[in-house]
Amino acid sequence: MTSDTPSGASVDVVICGGGFAGLTLARQVQREHPDLSVAVIDRLARPLPEGAFKVGESTVEMAAYYLRDVLGLAEYLDGAHLRKLGLRLFFPQPEGTTTFAERPEIGLSKFATVPSYQIDRGRFEHDLRGLIEEDGARMIEGARLDEVEMGENGAPHRVFYYGDDSPERQSLTARWVVDASGRRRLLQRQLNLGTQREADHNAVWFRIEGLLDVDDLVPAENRAWHDRVPDGKRRFSTNHLVDTGYWVWIIPLSSNKTSIGIVALKDMHPFDDFRNLERAQDWLRRKEPAFAEKLAQHEVLDFGAIRNYSHSSKQVFSADRWACTGDAAVFADPLYSPGADLIAFANCSISWMIGEEIAGRLTPEVAEEKSRFVISMSELLTRSIQVNYHIMGCPQAMGGKLFWDITAGWSVVQPLMFGKTFLDNAKRDAVRAASRNFFFLSLQMNQLFSDWAKQSRGHVGFEFIDYFVVDAIREMRDRNLVPDKPVEELVADQQENMRLLEELAQALFRIAVADVHPEHAHKLEGKWLNAWAISLDPAKWDERGLFTPRSAPRDISRVSVPLNKAFRVRELQH
Ligand SMILES: Cc1cc2nc3c(=O)[nH]c(=O)nc-3n(C[C@H](O)[C@H](O)[C@H](O)COP(=O)(O)OP(=O)(O)OC[C@H]3O[C@@H](n4cnc5c(N)ncnc54)[C@H](O)[C@@H]3O)c2cc1C
Structure with a gap:
């Protein structure tokens, strides 16, 4: 469905892509600049599926702060998503041992005072679309973005797209255009700004029906092991099964589904070995047999894969009133879940720059400095995280x-x-x-x-x-x-x-x-x-x-x- 936005209409800010980055930015701009009109264009129309939708479910404290305090979503998150019990790693089975309980483990025993969440992405994006609409944003759904015509010398930009109600190309003009189209990277491609990292890290993921609880991998009689993390709370962690060059994530979702992913360095674990569901299940049976046995009891709901997932950019913001956020800008590495952190940094910068530009204060130097901050933060995170793949075992x-x-x-x-x-x-x-x-x-x-x-x-x-x-x-x-x-x-x-x-x-x-x-x-x-x-x-x-x-x-x-x-x-x- 396309909303009743007439072709050629004009708004202050058009956001190309209504995923995590685009929707959170829309809400932020609405809260920080209530006088500005905002439109979001996305290919996907509601209802969005719960659980089996996108990856990027685990957050850390700073992303939770952004969502709770900057976007005012604390009550919503507490009601509709799960509190996270930090990061948890299970290391390889020590030689001479056979039971899961003998794997060395690092993780929290109790919830921490500063919260973080496991977010069901389908539910989150569905709900956020409703919230931004309630606050007056135009949500143009079922529309395929085509290109952006950049306005020069203060002239508005023009975004072209195909709606689902007409074969004609339609357009929207805007003072600011933000690319939040994820890996489509509309502006990055158009302006030839994207860069790819060389190290080949690959990932696949799928969601299963029901909760796969790591506590079930150890018999209930082993009280000492269970009492280390009382009240069966391990399941709320972002659980990782790790060995040299790979990690497997297990993340619970509030829609009573579990997200599973394999992330691996190609040189050690060729992508071909797990690139489809059948191979991934087989790979897990070989590498993580105890876990694979439990997994076999659940229905698999979807499957996704991505090769060489890290990318960066030469520039993500400009004083010429364009910006990129989320995967359309940079992507570091999913270990430690920094995706939403980088979105928070980018979105706060963009909303701030919009205010500065409207007040006539945004200079190319300032936009360049903010752009460099996001890119260098992503580089720093990528470098310091990716050394881990060699030492995880x-x-x-x-x-x-x-x-x-x-x-x-x-x-x-x-x-x-x-x-x-x-x-x-x-x-x-x-x-x-x-x-x-x-x-x-x-x-x-x-x-x-x-x-x-x-x-x-x-x-x-x-x-x-x-x-x-x-x-x-x-x-x-x-x-x-x-x-x-x-x-x-x-x-x-x-x-x-x-x-x-x-x-x-x-x-x-x-x-x-x-x-x-x-x-x-x-x-x-x-x-x-x-x-x-x-x-x-x-x-x-x-x-x-x-x-x-x-x-x-x-x-x-x-x-x-x-x-x-x-x-x-x-x-x-x-
Ligand atoms: C394996 C893996 C695991 C991850 N785990 C985590 C994690 O635990 N925590 C975390 O914070 N991050 C994680 N991430 C990162 C996270 O997935 C991203 O940061 C996040 O999804 C980016 O959101 P986005 O809005 O930029 O992109 P998306 O959510 O992909 O949104 C882009 C939107 O643009 C729309 N779109 C694209 N092209 C067009 C078009 N031509 N026309 C119309 N619409 C279009 C799409 O429909 C989509 O809704 C992970 C990433 C990977 C690869």
Whole structure:
């Protein structure tokens, strides 16, 4: 059905594509610029199917903040979707063991104070279309977008599309045009701005009827295992079954369906092996037999696949009143679910730029700077996530990396969204200055985790870790994920975050040494180290300045004591 928008009609903002990115942007523009008219054009008409619709169901805290607070959807999310119990990883079956319960596990035991959600995409997009219409947006459905004619020197843009009620090409003119057409990337293709990443990561997914609960993979009599995450709550996590080069996701949906996906690095797991449903089921039977057995009891509802999914762009916004958001702009990597985070950054930037442009203040330099922010955030996430594929099979190294990534995410990336700090240049620059040493520390840590995975000797390990085992990390998260702080408080928090990261780097390094080079561990005892010089090659420690710290010594026991216990450092060595 096409709404009764006459061809040639004019609006302030036309959004090409009414998926997650386009619909959330429409709502944001309506809330932040109530005087502007908004139209959204999409190929698909309601009713949209529940459950088996699109991928992108799991959110983290900053995306939840965007949806709850920026878009005012808190009550809706609490009522229509599921609260998420964080990220959960089940590592490969240790040699000599046979039961699922023996797989090392990292995940939360209790819901955290700052919420996140598992979103049923069909239900969400269906409902959001209704909400934006109620607030006056024009939703043009069943319409195929064709091209955008860019207006020059302030002239309106013109979007051409084919409606479902006439073979004639129709058009809509608008002051602003936003491409939210997903992987169709209407504007990126037209303007030749898109770039593709080389590493070939591929994914397939499908939804099943009913709930596939990971708790059912372990007999109820194994109370110790079940009591680690009380009240059968594991199912609310974004559960991952991982091994070197791949992860399998299990996500519950509020429509009583379960989303399943396989994501893998091609060099290790050829796409051909799981590119259709039959092959994917067969692949799962070989790689994840216990899970595949449960899966066989459920009806499969759909199947989707995508090759080489990461892409970027040379430019995503312009002062010439166009912008791209969602998959039409950039896509990083689905591990850690950053898709909706990047949409939140892009949409907040676009809505802000629309306001600035209407007030006559938007310059090409500012649009370029906002564009660079989104692209570089996507690049940073892609790079730091994709190193994980090589180390996922090693619980020790990947466990350490998870602590690092979670802490870095809550310190450096996520706080930028709370209160939309990233749009306030003074605040953003002050926070950036306070975290300027992070980038090189992070590079160093990523190298450490890669080397650790190659050399692990099993001298440390774990059965279960709740990643809130380090109180200081949980407290840091609760302190950071709060909106509208004055700049002095943001800077003080960031300085404290950097101290915590420096201590975490030292604590994780010592655990890696205890695992890989226990015979050298005594050299580190009682010493405050230069975290920027850590390496798993003891011959280089002196030369790189490991024992010449950059900062005054501190007690790291708030981090090292709980982590050593979690990784059973002393226990496994004696
Ligand atoms: C394997 C995988 C797993 C993922 N998991 C997560 C996750 O857990 N969490 C997360 O946050 N993100 C995840 N993502 C990312 C997430 O899927 C995307 O970020 C999100 O779906 C992008 O939304 P979008 O609105 O840009 O695109 P879409 O949802 O694809 O919307 C684009 C819209 O444009 C319309 N359209 C396209 N072409 C035309 C045309 N010619 N005419 C008319 N309409 C058109 C389509 O109908 C569609 O509705 C995952 C991605 C992948 C590949």
